[in-house]
Amino acid sequence: MGAAFFYHLTDSPLEATLPMLIGKARGAGWRVLVRGQDAALLKRLDDVLWQGPEDQFQPHGLAGGPHDADQPVLLGDGPIDGFGCVMSVGGAAVAADEVQTLERTCILFDGHDEVALETARGQWKALTEAGCTAQYWAQEGGRWTKKAEK
Template sequence: MGAAYFYHLTDSPLETTLPMLIGKAREAGWRVLVRTNNDGLTKRLDEVLWQGPDDGFNPHGVAGGPHDADQPVLLGNASAEGFHCVMSVVGADVTAEEINATERTCILFDGWDQEALQYARGQWKALTDAGCKAQYWAQEDGRWTKKAEKT
């Protein structure tokens, strides 16, 4: 049974945090779905991951291609089936069933965007009410701190 990890982004933007989390998931041997809810965001994240940091690279593809099943990291609004980890960005939906079927679900949201913050709070309530384990992480002085946990 998996768990949902909520990441409240305040110090680092999505373009910095997402590659770091993907790297950690890949180190664990996990296949990752980065679920986005619009094509413009998918394209932007695709470019960010292709540029990558100097000390690493995140091989990936965009959903809808001929080799989706072979991608270690797939970007887009695809099914979570076959993935160990789902990373939901900018309000992309995840279900309790998906959380329970994967090792981990990461929900990343902009802490300075009130609409995103309210949406994440609604997700937390809906998912924990459905029995999902969850952790809430926030940035403090450049470090991640666990602020809440529901088991």
């Protein structure tokens, strides 16, 4: 059974944190779905992943192409079939049964956005009440610190 890891972004923006987490997930051998509902956000993240350092490049694609099933990292809003890890961005929903099926679920949210904070709190409550294991990570002085586990 997988776990949901909540990442409260305060020091680093999503554009810096997401590539780092994708690298860790790929290093664990997981295929990654970056799940978002805002096409503009997913396109921006696609651009960020293409522009990253060459030695940290992660092959990826935007959902809707002919090779979606072959992408090690796919940005879209689809189902979890074939993925080991889902990274929720922009408040995209993740169901408890998905968390329990996946190796890892990462929920990244902007700590400076009140709506994003409330959405993440609601996700934490719903997932933990459904019996999912969850960890809450926050940034302190540029480092990630585990603040809660349930």
